[in-house]
Amino acid sequence: MPNADSRELALRMGDNCLILAQRLGAWCGHAPALEEDIALANTALDLIGQTRLWLGLAGEMEGGKSADDLAFQRDARAFRNCLLVEQPNGDYAHTLVRQFLFDAWHAPMLTGLMKSADPRVAEIAAKSIKEVDYHLERSTDLVIRLGDGSEESHARMQSALDDFYPFAGELLTPDAVDEALAEAGLALDLQSVRSAWRSHVAATLQEATLTAPVDAPVRKGGKQGLHSEALGYVLAELQWMQRAYPGAEW
């Protein structure tokens, strides 16, 4: 079994969860309704749990590093999350649309990974999918209600979609690593995730009376460690304690 590739897969999955959770955590106490505060904290909590599993696996394959070592001791170039999840929170519409575009990828991705040839990967995917199915249900519902809501909510959701849609392509476009993973049976072919994503997103946007940008350029690079400037600041906050007090236990 090509260990290095499973490790890369675990890093990509774990980093997506970690960076998105970090973004969501910043909303705590500032969301537009109490129920949203609870829901975002809950989603962030799920994603941190998943981060610990994925980075735990990646660390194990890196010769006994812990999930914390990987979360707190790597610099931006070593992070493998897609650009979408590191994008700033913006208004609540941006946060919701980012979540929706991600969830619509995350759910079919995990469903596929449940059949991974690496049983450790399959196990993490099986644990995560229950939570992520719910994330997708929730973000889909809010996209529909706010897209087809008031004039202002529609305009805000459309604007968020225009801004973030270009980042979704990265999740759906295979690179050499994705191809090798699929070849080895460790992961699924991203083409199948792409079709599940497209049909779910198209149906949701139609009901939400929102329009996907046509011919949006794909913005990518995160999977190879070429991030947007936003990531450095996310890591500065995330890693500050561990960097300021090296070796301390908390």
Next chain:
Amino acid sequence: MYAQEVKSTGEAVKSLKEMSPEERAFQEKIDAGVKIEPKDWMPEGYRKTLIRQISQHAHSEIVGELPEGNWITRAPTLERKAILLAKVQDEAGHGLYLYCAAETLGVSRDEMTEQLLSGKAKYSSIFNYPTLTWADIGAIGWLVDGAAIMNQVPLQRCSYGPYSRAMIRICKEESFHQRQGYAIMMQLMKGDAAQREMAQDALNRWWWPSLMMFGPSDADSVHSAQSMAWKIKQNTNDELRQKFVDQTVPQAEFIGLKIPDPDLKWNEEKGGYDFGEIDWNEFHEVLKGNGPCNKERMEARRKAWNDGAWFRDGLMAHAKKRAAKKIAAE
């Protein structure tokens, strides 16, 4: 305890003889330990006092998300981050049950929010202090949740059914939070000099504000006397404060922390600690809005509410469209 200086009727407690037949039946029910439920008859003063107390408690849970939320993105390990997220989520959940309990008394959540944002309704003074280091997250869990539990445990027996039931759920979670907070402090005290200093500094800053959470001495307060007759409140502020000090001092000593009070001394005769005078001037200043973070806390809540108006309106607009479509289809 997240409710300080809750005003009651401001009048002396009536004797059973002075009461109308309805009031007397109500008081007898309370005295017999029968819970009052939303549809039961109740004196207007009882209803109003409870609304004040429950909404103040709910607001405290919500504002309390801010100082702790301040450390979510900086929590030092993934496990600590998860625990803190879960805790803050619990606090928001407590706010939700409490608003629901208050709604059974005929006030809407929007009205209560309005009162908080306009400054008419209060929230606990403790959340107007800043969380400056990671140790503050430990100190809040240990001391602030610890102090809250002191007050909330007896509130489980409160005469008003919905409040009492909300408190039963809340207490279970709060005691968990307190242990988690203490675990943070314990870990820091096992750490290096910088970590131990961080823990001691947090205790130094949070100790006195935690004692203030119980409110001023209320032995002579008419508000307190009426609330006690109605079993909305079960113990005096001083009783609870004493209990908190007696419980907390040994916990501090056990992990090598020093309580920042030169007058603290075990009093064999009373079987409890004597402790120094609280700076009530500071307490009243914080309640008046002059604490270190009052302005920031209220600004954050107002901003969340104002920035979120489009979100709430959008959901309402959608619900209306859906209802209209349903009617059209019928």
